Amino acid sequence: xxxxxxxxxxxxxxxxxxxxxxxxxxxxxxxxxxxxxxxxxxxxxxxxxxxxxxxxxxxxxxxxxxxxxxxxxxxxxxxxxxxxxxxxxxxxxxxxxxxxxxxxxxxxxxxxxxxxxxxxxxxxxxxxxxxxxxxxxxxxxxxxxxxxxxxxxxxxxxxxxxxxxxxxxxxxxxxxxxxxxxxxxxxxxxxxxxxxxxxxxxxxxxxxxxxxxxxxxxxxxxxxxxxxxxxxxxxxxxxxxxxxxxxxxxxxxxxxxxxxxxxxxxxxxxxxxxxxxxxxxxxxxxxxxxxxxxxxxxxxxxxxxxxxxxxxxxxxxxxxxxxxxxxxxxxxxxxxxxxxxxxxxxxxxxxxxxxxxxxxxxxxxxxxxxxxxxxxxxxxxxxxxxxxxxxxxxxxxxxxxxxxxxxxxxxxxxxxxxxxxxxxxxxxxxxxxxxxxxxxxxxxxxxxxxxxxxxxxxxxxxxxxxxxxxxxxxxxxxxxxxxxxxxxxxxxxxxxxxxxxxxxxxxxxxxxxxxxxxxxxxxxxxxxxxxxxxxxxxxxxxxxxxxxxxxxxx
Amino acid sequence: xxxxxxxxxxxxxxxxxxxxxxxxxxxxxxxxxxxxxxxxxxxxxxxxxxxxxxxxxxxxxxxxxxxxxxxxxxxxxxxxxxxxxxxxxxxxxxxxxxxxxxxxxxxxxxxxxxxxxxxxxxxxxxxxxxxxxxxxxxxxxxxxxxxxxxxxxxxxxxxxxxxxxxxxxxxxxxxxxxxxxxxxxxxxxxxxxxxxxxxxxxxxx
Numbered sequence: 142x143x144x145x146x147x148x149x150x151x152x153x154x155x156x157x158x159x160x161x162x163x164x165x166x167x168x169x170x171x172x173x174x175x176x177x178x179x180x181x182x183x184x185x186x187x188x189x190x191x192x193x194x195x196x197x198x199x200x201x202x203x204x205x206x207x208x209x210x211x212x213x214x215x216x217x218x219x220x221x222x223x224x225x226x227x228x229x230x231x232x233x234x235x236x237x238x239x240x241x242x243x244x245x246x247x248x249x250x251x252x253x254x255x256x257x258x259x260x261x262x263x264x265x266x267x268x269x270x271x272x273x274x275x276x277x278x279x280x281x282x283x284x285x286x287x288x289x290x291x292x293x294x295x296x297x298x299x300x301x302x303x304x305x306x307x308x309x310x311x312x313x314x315x316x317x318x319x320x321x322x323x324x325x326x327x328x329x330x331x332x333x334x335x336x337x338x339x340x341x342x343x344x345x346x347x348x349x350x351x352x353x354x355x356x357x358x359x360x361x362x363x364x365x366x367x368x369x370x371x372x373x374x375x376x377x378x379x380x381x382x383x384x385x386x387x388x389x390x391x392x393x394x395x396x397x398x399x400x401x402x403x404x405x406x407x408x409x410x411x412x413x414x415x416x417x418x419x420x421x422x423x424x425x426x427x428x429x430x431x432x433x434x435x436x437x438x439x440x441x442x443x444x445x446x447x448x449x450x451x452x453x454x455x456x457x458x459x460x461x462x463x464x465x466x467x468x469x470x471x472x473x474x475x476x477x478x479x480x481x482x483x484x485x486x487x488x489x490x491x492x493x494x495x496x497x498x499x500x501x502x503x504x505x506x507x508x509x510x511x512x513x514x515x516x517x518x519x520x521x522x523x524x525x526x527x528x529x530x531x532x533x534x535x536x537x538x539x540x541x542x543x544x545x546x547x548x549x550x551x552x553x554x555x556x557x558x559x560x561x562x563x564x565x566x567x568x569x570x571x572x573x574x575x576x577x578x579x580x581x582x583x584x585x586x587x588x589x590x591x592x593x594x595x596x597x598x599x600x601x602x603x604x605x606x607x608x609x610x611x612x613x614x615x616x617x618x619x620x621x622x623x624x625x626x627x628x629x630x631x632x633x634x635x636x637x638x639x640x641x642x643x644x645x646x647x648x649x650x651x652x653x654x655x656x657x658x659x660x661x662x663x664x665x666x667x668x669x670x671x672x673x674x675x676x677x678x679x680x681x682x683x684x685x686x687x688x689x690x691x692x693x694x695x
Numbered sequence: 696x697x698x699x700x701x702x703x704x705x706x707x708x709x710x711x712x713x714x715x716x717x718x719x720x721x722x723x724x725x726x727x728x729x730x731x732x733x734x735x736x737x738x739x740x741x742x743x744x745x746x747x748x749x750x751x752x753x754x755x756x757x758x759x760x761x762x763x764x765x766x767x768x769x770x771x772x773x774x775x776x777x778x779x780x781x782x783x784x785x786x787x788x789x790x791x792x793x794x795x796x797x798x799x800x801x802x803x804x805x806x807x808x809x810x811x812x813x814x815x816x817x818x819x820x821x822x823x824x825x826x827x828x829x830x831x832x833x834x835x836x837x838x839x840x841x842x843x844x845x846x847x848x849x850x851x852x853x854x855x856x857x858x859x860x861x862x863x864x865x866x867x868x869x870x871x872x873x874x875x876x877x878x879x880x881x882x883x884x885x886x887x888x889x890x891x892x893x894x895x896x897x898x899x900x
Binding site for chain 2: 146147149150151153154186189190191192201202205206208209210211212213214217259261262270271272274275278279308311312315320323324327328331332333334335336337338339340342343344345346347348349350351353354355356357359361362363377378379382383384385388389390391393394447448449450451453454455456457458459460461462463464465466469470485486487488490491492493494497584585589592609610611692695
């Protein structure tokens with residue numbers, strides 16, 4: 142019992158922090174994505190960048206802006222990686238190999254932050270700052286922009302397919318939301334002990350006369366946006382388990398808070414944007430329910446410690462830090478896979494079988510509990526449309542969501558969204574476990590080895606980025622395959638979301654009739670939760686059976 | 696064709712945005728935070744280094760380690776840290792855990808072996824060896840051990856340093872950090888700071 146109280150207490154601290162901040166940030170986000178006025182700084186930026194901030198983009202143009210911006214980001218990051226040995230502050234590291242640079246470029250542009258390399262042994266400070274930190278900000282801003290465009294599409298009465306201006310959304314997302322919070326967060330992290338300097342690795346003599354490298358770097362400034370933007374790419378290989386990234390239980394709870402902040406606030410903002418706050422609360426409730434369930438299960442699994450190794454050692458502490466313990470590691474694990482962050486403060490590969498299974502299932506949900514910044518909201522809204530459609534079928538009425546009719550074209554787009562990730566994921570998994578080059582990367586054989594491959598393709602396709610670290614993924618085969626997973630898993634769904642936003646924006650809303658399913662009541666919350674679980678369950682139960690379920694039963 | 700042309704135009708706009716974003720977010724922001732850190736928290740931002748007498752320093756040449764990083768302790772008279780999977784042990788150039796799964800034969804063998812080693816070193820039963828003493832941390836750089844593991848080692852350290860057991864026990868208590876706010880994290884003992892204190896007490900500082 143004495144272990145259980147602190148475990149509950151840390152959740153209470155987290156809930157308190159979120160309850161105080163989510164409504165405030167939600168309202169601010171809604172203003173950010175709907176206000177017609179620009180600040181003076183933004184006006185100057187648009188002029189200098191030769192952008193017309195008042196152009197209302199058709200969804201196709203909006204989508205092309207997303208793709209164009211991401212394409213350029215990818216090319217620049219690829220070049221930075223390949224050419225890093227020619228750049229200052231490279232710490233003597235070589236340029237990345239072609240497959241590695243491709244993987245990393247895709248990884249950070251898609252907000253995945255899968256890392257095949259070890260940060261302290263492969264990347265210099267300049268690439269970390271100008272390449273990775275920058276994409277940490279802008280890939281998050283892109284996700285938020287797409288979600289905002291979808292919310293506006295739903296809110297408009299005769300938008301003629303127009304959904305807003307991508308460049309304005311990105312600029313505001315960075316200047317009004319991400320950067321201010323990041324600056325405050327970085328200051329707090331520095332004061333709590335996170336490292337921040339530009340030093341090259343130096344040797345020091347240890348207490349018992351050995352030597353140890355001291356690896357500094359601009360860590361705090363990257364750490365905060367890594368969590369806030371649900372990116373997850375660690376400065377160091379050990380990610381948030383590394384004491385320089387996450388030195389104390391306080392920085393740990395702050396990291397968890399930062400991961401969850403924007404995804405929940407986006408749901409709150411949604412209610413404001415569609416001018417019915419109850420809709421936002423309903424969506425937020427589903428996210429919260431799923432998160433609470435996964436936190437509970439994961440915490441139970443890690444604290445109870447089923448399995449041979451935890452039983453032998455007396456606790457599931459392999460891969461966990463003393464300062465966080467099982468509860469602090471489990472809470473972090475649930476948050477990082479429920480959002481699309483993918484940072485880890487303990488090695489998920491060493492989680493108990495049910496614990497690792499919960500982390501996997503969280504990612505398979507499409508990361509909607511509460512999901513990535515932006516991607517969590519649009520993922521949940523796509524499922525909401527699906528829920529309304531299914532309910533409409535049951536009672537034989539034309540389904541509508543927020544007054545927008547869901548016809549054949551609309552539901553086709555939702556289906557494309559829902560199916561895109563599983564198709565990418567399962568195809569990649571089939572390739573990985575049949576190709577010798579794929580199997581060669583697995584650390585373990587049998588069900589746990591299968592779980593390593595499953596975890597990797599799930600993490601990549603859902604843009605999470607956490608890993609069962611036993612997998613040796615830095616090979617041309619895995620780098621190329623996972624790069625493709627991340628790319629398709631990010632942009633195919635985004636195109637479906639924007640296309641649907643465009644269709645909704647052209648529709649005049651129908652007034653609610655007596656047969657309309659109200660989408661803010663507890664009944665709908667339950668239905669939506671059920672749909673989320675059933676869709677994932679039906680899609681992934683076979684592969685989960687081959688991996689974590691077999692392992693739990695053996 | 697029109698779409699391709701549009702994509703090209705949008706990419707050019709994207710390039711302009713990215714250049715400005717890089718200057719602001721990739722240079723100005725991290726450098727400003729670095730500047731702030733150097734002024735407001737120089738010791739922490741340089742890695743929380745401590746000297747052999749336990750005082751704080753920012754000079755690696757003066758330091759015996761970082762308060763935040765575990766290190767290999769080859770000196771058998773001192774408190775031992777947890778097993779580490781980072782390189783050859785506590786190597787910050789390859790921070791990571793073992794990533795061995797809960798049913799891994801390799802992990803089971805390692806735990807059994809470590810239990811035997813610790814039990815023999817401390818002169819206790821295998822059943823008395825706490826879990827953190829036989830498992831590698833996630834970073835391989837864990838600076839802490841559990842209170843149980845510290846208490847287990849105290850008699851050996853006291854004997855090896857010709858110190859009364861009470862005194863070493865008191866040092867363990869003094870270096871035990873409880874849960875933050877009573878609920879966050881786990882009670883723990885910082886191995887480096889404890890070892891520095893032991894050496895001071897034994898007149899070896």
